[in-house]
Amino acid sequence: MLNLGKLHFGGDYNPEQWPREVWKQDIELMQRAGVNLVSLGIFSWAKIERKDGEYHFDWLDEAIELLHQGGIAIDMATATASPPAWLTKAHPDVLPINFDGVRLSHGGRQQYSPASKVYQQKAAALVEQIAKRYGNNPAIEMWHVNNEYGCHSPYCYSEQSRQAFIEWLQKKYASIEELNAAWGTDFWSQRYYDWDELVVPKRTPDGTHPNPGQQMDFKRYSSDAHLELFKMERDIIRKYDQKRPITTNFMSMKFTYAMDYFKWAKEMDFVSTDHYLAQHDPLNHIDLAQQADLTRGFADGKQWLLMEHSTSAVNWQPRNYAKTPGQEFRNSASFVARGSQGSMYFQWRQSQAGSERFHSALVPHAGSDTRVFREVSELGAWLKSNPDVANYPTDQANVAIVYDYEQFWALMQANLPTQDINYAETVAKWYRAMWENGTRVDFVPADASLETLSKYELVLMPLVHMLSEQEERVFHDYVAQGGNLVVSYFTNTADRTLRVKLGGYGGKLVKELAGVYVEEFYPLREGQGALSNGYKIELWSELTRNLSADVIAKFVESDVDGSPALTVKSHGSSKVWYQGTELKLGSQRKFFKSITKELGIESEGGESTEVVRRGPYKFEIDHEKNKVKLRNN
Numbered sequence: 001m002l003n004l005g006k007l008h009f010g011g012d013y014n015p016e017q018w019p020r021e022v023w024k025q026d027i028e029l030m031q032r033a034g035v036n037l038v039s040l041g042i043f044s045w046a047k048i049e050r051k052d053g054e055y056h057f058d059w060l061d062e063a064i065e066l067l068h069q070g071g072i073a074i075d076m077a078t079a080t081a082s083p084p085a086w087l088t089k090a091h092p093d094v095l096p097i098n099f100d101g102v103r104l105s106h107g108g109r110q111q112y113s114p115a116s117k118v119y120q121q122k123a124a125a126l127v128e129q130i131a132k133r134y135g136n137n138p139a140i141e142m143w144h145v146n147n148e149y150g151c152h153s154p155y156c157y158s159e160q161s162r163q164a165f166i167e168w169l170q171k172k173y174a175s176i177e178e179l180n181a182a183w184g185t186d187f188w189s190q191r192y193y194d195w196d197e198l199v200v201p202k203r204t205p206d207g208t209h210p211n212p213g214q215q216m217d218f219k220r221y222s223s224d225a226h227l228e229l230f231k232m233e234r235d236i237i238r239k240y241d242q243k244r245p246i247t248t249n250f251m252s253m254k255f256t257y258a259m260d261y262f263k264w265a266k267e268m269d270f271v272s273t274d275h276y277l278a279q280h281d282p283l284n285h286i287d288l289a290q291q292a293d294l295t296r297g298f299a300d301g302k303q304w305l306l307m308e309h310s311t312s313a314v315n316w317q318p319r320n321y322a323k324t325p326g327q328e329f330r331n332s333a334s335f336v337a338r339g340s341q342g343s344m345y346f347q348w349r350q351s352q353a354g355s356e357r358f359h360s361a362l363v364p365h366a367g368s369d370t371r372v373f374r375e376v377s378e379l380g381a382w383l384k385s386n387p388d389v390a391n392y393p394t395d396q397a398n399v400a401i402v403y404d405y406e407q408f409w410a411l412m413q414a415n416l417p418t419q420d421i422n423y424a425e426t427v428a429k430w431y432r433a434m435w436e437n438g439t440r441v442d443f444v445p446a447d448a449s450l451e452t453l454s455k456y457e458l459v460l461m462p463l464v465h466m467l468s469e470q471e472e473r474v475f476h477d478y479v480a481q482g483g484n485l486v487v488s489y490f491t492n493t494a495d496r497t498l499r500v501k502l503g504g505y506g507g508k509l510v511k512e513l514a515g516v517y518v519e520e521f522y523p524l525r526e527g528q529g530a531l532s533n534g535y536k537i538e539l540w541s542e543l544t545r546n547l548s549a550d551v552i553a554k555f556v557e558s559d560v561d562g563s564p565a566l567t568v569k570s571h572g573s574s575k576v577w578y579q580g581t582e583l584k585l586g587s588q589r590k591f592f593k594s595i596t597k598e599l600g601i602e603s604e605g606g607e608s609t610e611v612v613r614r615g616p617y618k619f620e621i622d623h624e625k626n627k628v629k630l631r632n633n
């Protein structure tokens, strides 16, 4: 994976929304603000291809030339993110069909099914034109394929999608028998005898839900179907440009789950992502840090690029609060500290028309004599004055959190012991406890190799509900080689087909490594929620027997009083802690503090300050005092 030599500063540039006089002014203002990169053409399909096969590049040539003359590099988009009206009118089956069987309409964006052959052909033809025309253009620094795959319509339930899903399943399963076994189709008469009987998991009669294995595979298929689109575009670009790196912008956000980014990242030259704050949340800097760390995980610890965030308010939250003075600088510094090669935005100039006209930009409606423009220009200057930072990846942490989109998918399903399980919230709470303790963490996938896990003193496993036998073995080997684990309730309860592992929940990981036998789940009732050591808990308790662990605390306000709730088991120099419940934040902080202290894992900062290093550079960001310090030790 590439590390993109320099720190980038700029954003999405949509000159097609403005008359030519504004373009000249844009270049001048970009130079003033220190912009060195813009993403061009992301939503330009209708402007480039005005009729089927009739391409108009004159305006784009002109914009590219202006930028190049102005010394501003281009992140060239493939323009395939929003098919034009002429296309969906002529070929309505480009449009996706939703869960209820309704065909979605033209008029928004991303209105295409990944399974649509027409979409695939027309997108490929467009990319071919763009890549051929600009493949050697010196103004281009990198390529931006499509935009936020899966953001608005990750799933399509059309007949074409059914066919594509069947083909995907045929590659995965050697026979229909193997599929029946994996999905457990003897339940409710769901057995399939012929591939063509298979359906996409659309709405089923009230009170019922499609087969769990079928749902999982459909989510896997959907992520792969979009990934195939990315690969198709990438490979076309490569024919014409063998040098410049190719990316697509992820959405590393708390509740974004549809694309399996750990898998996607392997196909990209470098990882880029978008991130938007929940601006009503005064602690949103912790979410920002988490998502930045997660993105660094996708990038396997290497530098990555923040492709979009906002200079101030967005336009799609219930109340779109503006950023407070200094906040944007602080936010950007945190992204850079955590490995971003700069700070890019949506978008350069605030739109005058269209549904994003009240979304902030570098140049607001009010012009350049504004707080926003002054603050972003200050940031541009700061990035420019610290070019050497780009040469160092963020230092590796000593603690890793296991993160896995498939767990997200599994735990979103209905018919679990409680509907209150929330993968994103639990991971965020574990992260926050560590952040507030000043303990840095990295993210690793659930199928991480032993080599990856072995880089960490401590690995945290929140709600890692499914593990294959092979994956489970890696965690055993990690402990055997001296690693330490914290395992949560409902972890390793099932294999990757969602088939439950029998004989004490949690399989060998919980029985042998944690030394606990879990018999039965007891979601907490209203008013319950404490442990014998005074820790506060929520959501979950379980009936357990201690096999060979040391009990740290038992349930005391629950239906299973006396059952072990928190335990630890030693394996030589390694330790495995088990949490048979969901600790509240304050208690989780204490618990993690005691563990990191015992393991000698250092902490720095905490409470409201983050301290992060990139080699010799130390970033200290105080979110309460609104201060950023960057030192070179």
Ligand code: GLA
Pocket: 147, 148, 274, 276, 308, 314, 315, 346, 356, 359
């Ligand atoms: C996403 C998109 C952008 C824009 C922003 C608004 O990140 O990629 O085109 O719509 O959201 O926040």
